[in-house]
Amino acid sequence: MIERTSRPLALVVGVVVLALFLLPLLAGRYPLYLAIQILILSVFSLGFNLLFGYTGLLSFGQAGFFAVGAYGCAKILLAVPNLLLGLAGGVVAAGAAALILGILSVRHTRIYFSMLTLAFGMMIYSIAWKWRDFTGGDDGLVGIPRAPIQIPGLLNLSLATMERYYYVVLVVSILAILIMHRLVRSPLGLTLQAIRDSESRAEFAGIPVRRYRLIAFTIAGLYAGLAGALLPPLENTVTPPIAHWSTSAEPVLATLMGGVHVFGGPIVGAFLFFMIKDIIVRFTEYWLIWLGVIVVALVMGFRGGVASIFAR
Amino acid sequence: MSDLLTIEGVRKRFGHFAAIDGVDLMLPAGRLTAIIGPNGAGKTTLINLATGALFPDSGAIHFKGEAITHLATHHRVRKGLSRSFQIMNIFWRLPVLENVLLPVLSRRGRAGAPLSRLEREKDAVAEAEQILRDIGLAEARDAPAGALSHGDQRLLELGIAIAPRPELCFLDEPSSGLTPVERTTVLTLIRKLSAERHTTFVIVEHDMDVVFSLADWIVVMNRGRVLAEGSPAQIRAKREVREVYLGEELSA
Numbered sequence: 001m002i003e004r005t006s007r008p009l010a011l012v013v014g015v016v017v018l019a020l021f022l023l024p025l026l027a028g029r030y031p032l033y034l035a036i037q038i039l040i041l042s043v044f045s046l047g048f049n050l051l052f053g054y055t056g057l058l059s060f061g062q063a064g065f066f067a068v069g070a071y072g073c074a075k076i077l078l079a080v081p082n083l084l085l086g087l088a089g090g091v092v093a094a095g096a097a098a099l100i101l102g103i104l105s106v107r108h109t110r111i112y113f114s115m116l117t118l119a120f121g122m123m124i125y126s127i128a129w130k131w132r133d134f135t136g137g138d139d140g141l142v143g144i145p146r147a148p149i150q151i152p153g154l155l156n157l158s159l160a161t162m163e164r165y166y167y168v169v170l171v172v173s174i175l176a177i178l179i180m181h182r183l184v185r186s187p188l189g190l191t192l193q194a195i196r197d198s199e200s201r202a203e204f205a206g207i208p209v210r211r212y213r214l215i216a217f218t219i220a221g222l223y224a225g226l227a228g229a230l231l232p233p234l235e236n237t238v239t240p241p242i243a244h245w246s247t248s249a250e251p252v253l254a255t256l257m258g259g260v261h262v263f264g265g266p267i268v269g270a271f272l273f274f275m276i277k278d279i280i281v282r283f284t285e286y287w288l289i290w291l292g293v294i295v296v297a298l299v300m301g302f303r304g305g306v307a308s309i310f311a312r
Numbered sequence: 313m314s315d316l317l318t319i320e321g322v323r324k325r326f327g328h329f330a331a332i333d334g335v336d337l338m339l340p341a342g343r344l345t346a347i348i349g350p351n352g353a354g355k356t357t358l359i360n361l362a363t364g365a366l367f368p369d370s371g372a373i374h375f376k377g378e379a380i381t382h383l384a385t386h387h388r389v390r391k392g393l394s395r396s397f398q399i400m401n402i403f404w405r406l407p408v409l410e411n412v413l414l415p416v417l418s419r420r421g422r423a424g425a426p427l428s429r430l431e432r433e434k435d436a437v438a439e440a441e442q443i444l445r446d447i448g449l450a451e452a453r454d455a456p457a458g459a460l461s462h463g464d465q466r467l468l469e470l471g472i473a474i475a476p477r478p479e480l481c482f483l484d485e486p487s488s489g490l491t492p493v494e495r496t497t498v499l500t501l502i503r504k505l506s507a508e509r510h511t512t513f514v515i516v517e518h519d520m521d522v523v524f525s526l527a528d529w530i531v532v533m534n535r536g537r538v539l540a541e542g543s544p545a546q547i548r549a550k551r552e553v554r555e556v557y558l559g560e561e562l563s564a
Contacts, residue, residue: 187417187425187433190406194414197403200365206389206418206476215424261405 013264020170024163032166036234038274039173040227041254045266046180047223048251053260054184055216056196057106058114060248061121064101065221067128067243069094069228074141074238075134081147083159083168083233090229091222097124098221099214106213109199121248128240140239144232159233169230176226181263183219192216253291257298259305268307272298315374316341316480316512317362317393322371324357331357332368333536339480344506345514346523349533355516356398358533359482363395364388375480390419394478396469398485398516404458408449411457411468413440415475440475447471447501463494470498474505483515487522495519499526524548 023035044066051057073090077083101120108116128135135141146165149157159165183189195202195209202209232238241247250273251266258269276294280287298306317339324332332354339345347355360366362373364385373381380388403411416436417423430437444450447467452460457468466486473481486502487495499522506513517523523530523544530547532539540550547553 182427182429185430186428187422187430190410190414190417190430191423193406194403194410197405198401201397201401201403201472202414203385204363204389204395204476205415205423205472206386207414207423208384208386212424 017174024166029162032162033234034274034278036166036169036230038270039169040230041250041270041273042267043173043176043223043230044227045251045254045258045270046177047220047227049255049260049266050180050184050192050223051216051220052252052255053265054189054196055192055213057109057213057216058252059105059117059217059220060114060245060252061101061105061117061119061124062220062224062251063243063245063247064121064124065094065098065224066228066247067124067238067240068097069225070231070238070242071128071135071141071228072225073229074144074232077144077147077232078141081145082150083147084149084151086147086233087172087226087229091225094225094228095218095222098218098224102214102217102221106210106217118245118248121243121245125240125243125245128243135240138240140237141232142237144236144238146233146236165233169234172226172230176223177267180223184263188212188215253295255305257295257306259302259307261304262307265305265307269305272306314341315339316376318374319358319362320372320374322358322361322368322373324361324366324368330536332361335371335533335536335538337531337538337541339512339514341479341512343512343528344502344526345512345529345531346527347514347516347531347533348518348520348523349539352535353533354536355533356484357536359395359484359514359516363393363482389415389476389478392477392479394473394476394480395482396473396484396486398488400462400465400469402457402465402468402472404456406457407454408457408460408468409437409440409444409453412443412471412475413437415472416440416443419476443471443475446474446505448497463490463497466490466494466498467501470501474511478511480512480514483513485516485518487517487519495522502526 020035024032044062048059048062051059069090072093073086076089077086105113105116105120129137146159148159149155159168191207191212194205195207195212199209254269254273255266256269257272258267259265276291277287280290284290302308315338319335319337322332322335323330335358347358349355357366361368364383367382372379375388375391375393403414413436414423416439417433420436422433422436441450444453447470449464449467449471452464457465460468470483470486473483483502487498490498502513503526505511515526527544529541530544531541532547532553540547540553
């Protein structure tokens with residue numbers, strides 16, 4: 001949509017970004033760890049919402065591409081300790097997987113698309129379990145180094161401390177958010193939203209609908225892959241549960257809580273998701289039940305998500 | 313007059329029901345044609361076949377001399393075919409301007425530009441704004457299309473249909489559900505656009521006043537076939553056409 005960012009919103013965004021850059025000076029390791037998780041889920045959810053909120057396709061299989069990104073990055077870092085290569089490799093692998101599975105998935109819409117993506121996601125999950133030689137099976141991949149950023153002859157930036165890795169994730173996430181912001185306001189973004197509103201009308205506007213759905217699916221896969229690739233250097237391990245469908249549910253929940261039809265909705269939702277989880281886990285191990293209750297309350301209380309209050 | 317669209321021996325069945333049961337039709341450029349007939353006569357199915365929403369079981373469709381029988385819709389649109397819908401079909405969450413901007417961008421090959429900004433597509437935006445002025449919706453430019461009145465949505469429907477600059481444009485009941493005043497607006501507009509834009513319109517209509525005042529040529533359909541065609545005066549004179557509209561059974 002042709003819309004101008006309002007002044008109060010620009011101020012909020014500016015303050016948040018400044019606070020994020022100052023965070024390592026104010027907070028310890030755990031808040032930084034949490035902030036990294038929030039940023040990763042933000043990137044993951046933004047890609048998911050390009051498909052869901054902008055193109056009208058609800059994918060339940062994004063964990064598959066998240067896992068391809070994570071395993072891809074981990075394998076590269078175990079062989080060549082250079083974070084840039086790891087991230088790039090994870091993103092490319094996830095994008096390729098999304099392109100191939102997308103060709104099969106975007107032939108369908110609505111519940112058929114959702115079920116197909118769920119099936120493909122679980123297929124990747126079972127590959128993560130069974131292909132022991134590559135994925136390490138249920139042991140996963142361990143000892144993944146938080147490798148330095150190296151550009152031969154130019155740069156060799158060690159990321160041994162949590163603070164440094166936090167800054168890498170922050171900068172990469174902000175770049176990913178800016179690119180997505182540009183995408184949804186471009187002619188491509190308009191085309192995707194038009195397909196969401198009316199597939200048949202879009203065809204009669206001269207749009208090859210399936211090709212554009214595939215483009216959206218692939219971009220969502222690239223974002224899932226980037227999010228996944230940022231995780232192994234943080235955790236130092238990758239195990240099959242990250243490919244499980246419950247991981248696919250995280251961007252769905254974050255987006256629904258934050259707001260489907262607001263650009264920043266998935267980011268606000270990712271923040272809420274980890275805040276709520278972090279607080280509830282202190283009181284009960286049945287945190288998922290309470291998260292469910294809160295999601296239902298937020299979705300019903302804030303129609304269009306929490307972030308929609310900024311859009312009005 | 314040269315033939316823009318020719319339909320030869322086209323048939324389409326849905327199960328045991330022959331929706332289109334052997335239709336031959338030629339639509340020459342510049343002649344405003346109205347297709348009439350009772351409900352279930354196959355009028356909308358014929359539009360769906362001509363525009364690629366459905367493919368025929370047999371027969372051939374040519375557009376500007378080129379076979380398009382099994383061509384995908386978006387390719388037909390690029391060749392100069394377009395349509396509006398009987399049931400409201402607009403991009404209801406998008407602002408009015410962007411509803412007509414999309415087909416304009418698509419025609420200009422800019423619909424997939426990933427990193428440009430809409431504001432920067434100045435030529436396309438100017439063209440879309442001109443269309444809004446043509447259909448009288450310039451003031452509603454930034455309103456969400458879903459918030460427009462029914463009449464204005466029908467006007468927008470027409471605007472989206474003409475935005476690809478079609479040579480041939482099907483309008484499926486453009487005046488349905490409109491007040492008499494809105495109806496006059498729509499008809500004046502079709503006549504004006506027909507003259508200005510070098511677009512040949514084919515309208516499907518139930519309102520006989522509209523049909524006889526607007527059309528140069530009338531095609532009467534019944535039960536999946538073309539029953540009669542001719543000038544409004546010729547059609548008015550035909551007895552069997554009146555029978556179809558009175559709902560009487562035709563004697564074989």
